[in-house]
Amino acid sequence: MKTIIAAYSGVLRGIACTLILMYILCTDCWAIAALYLAWLVFDWNTPKKGGRRSQWVRNWAIWRYFRDYFPIRLVKTHNLLTTRNYIFGYHPHGIMGLGAFCNFSTEATGVGQKFPGIRPYLATLAGNFRMPILRDYLMSGGICPVNRDSIDYILSKNGSGNAIIIVVGGAAESLNCTPGKNSVTLKNRKGFVKLALRHGADLVPVYSFGENEVYKQVIFEEGSWGRWVQKKFQKHIGFAPCIFHGRGLFxxxxxxxxPYSKPITTVVGEPITIPKIDNPSQKDVDFYHSIYVDSLIKLFDKYKSKFGLPETEVLEVN
Structure with a gap:
């Protein structure tokens, strides 16, 4: 039962704390909530400046229950220099990016021991940091907004040894994730490469085998009303409403x-050395993007049979 509760504890705790804060405002203890909200105004830009991580929170025992429920495993293939900064491209998104959360915003799979001296920052929607309490909870795990201000600060004003994890496919990729399918939305996703060039941050391909297996989703065909609604949400709100299901509680x-208790194995590939170019041209971006795509495919092909896929399986790059 502990492992099942752990699977959703993060989201539920953030929402619950926000609701409690709203309730306190309506009680005799309203001054406590008012003080927090006043401090929130002063602290508003902290998420854009590297946040406020807590090793205590990252090492909570509940994350180990979360890890063991699936289970989730982190595989290191190469050392990372602490004198460099990195952008990890995480693939695929899945429904919720559970492997990304467990591996990089907690210490349950030993990211700190496997990559000593490297500080991982999992990037997520900036809108999450507008929710009181939840924002502090996210920052404690080393989670940051996936926007230019935040990434620029971490890669230019926070020293070296930083690794920003970007789920490159985002909401668009989540619409196509389903068990048995290995596809990534990457062909026209080049912004992360441009950021890497501007800061001279090395690119690291990451593939999570099993991320698409933990939920089953209703896939709407292109041109259908369902896909139209999903794309409108994605465009205006930032996320795509997926119709999915997992298992029941009992x-x-x-x-x-x-989620179904299916194994998720996240493989961190070899870093690609990126030069620092203040104003990279489209040709520069295209060149390093092609290298990144090739590296991701090679990573997938090298480890696919080891983690349960047939040798004939091909990674679909859209």
Whole structure:
């Protein structure tokens, strides 16, 4: 039961704390909530400046229950120099990016021991940091907004040894994730490469085998009304509403919102050395983007059979 509760504890705790804060404002203890909100105004830009991580929170025992539920595993293939900064491209998104969360915003799989001296920052929607309490909870895990201001600060004013993890496919990729399918949305996603060039941050391809297996999703065809609605949400709100299901609370044979306990293995590939170019041309971006795509495909092909896929499986790059 602990492992099942752990699977959603992060999201539920953030939402619960926000609701509690709203409730306190309506009680005799309203001054406590008012003081927090006043401090929030003063602290508003902290997420854009590297946040406020807590090793205590990252090492909570509940994250180990979360890890063991699937289980989730982190595989290191190469050393990372602490004198460099990095941008990890995480693939695929899956429904919720559970492997990305467990591996890089907690210490459950030993990222700190496997990559000593490297500070991982998992980038997520900036809108999450507008929610009181939840923002502080996210920052404590080393999570940062996926916007230019935040990434520029970490890569230019926070020293070296920083690794920003960007789920490159984003919401668009989540619309196509389904068990048995290995595809990434990457062909026209080049912004992360331009950021890497501007800061001279090395690119690191990361592939999570099993990320698409933990939920089942209703896939709407291109041109259908369902896909139209999803794309409108994605464009105006920043996320795409997926119709999906997992298992029930008491039985793996029933439908529910808990993820299936399928193994997720996240493989961190070889870093690609990137030069610092203040104003990279489109030719520069295209060149290093092609190198990155080739490196990701090679990483997938090298480890696919080791983690349960047939040799004939091909990574689909859209």
């Amino acid at each position: 039985s793996s044979n029933s439908w529910g919102l808990l």
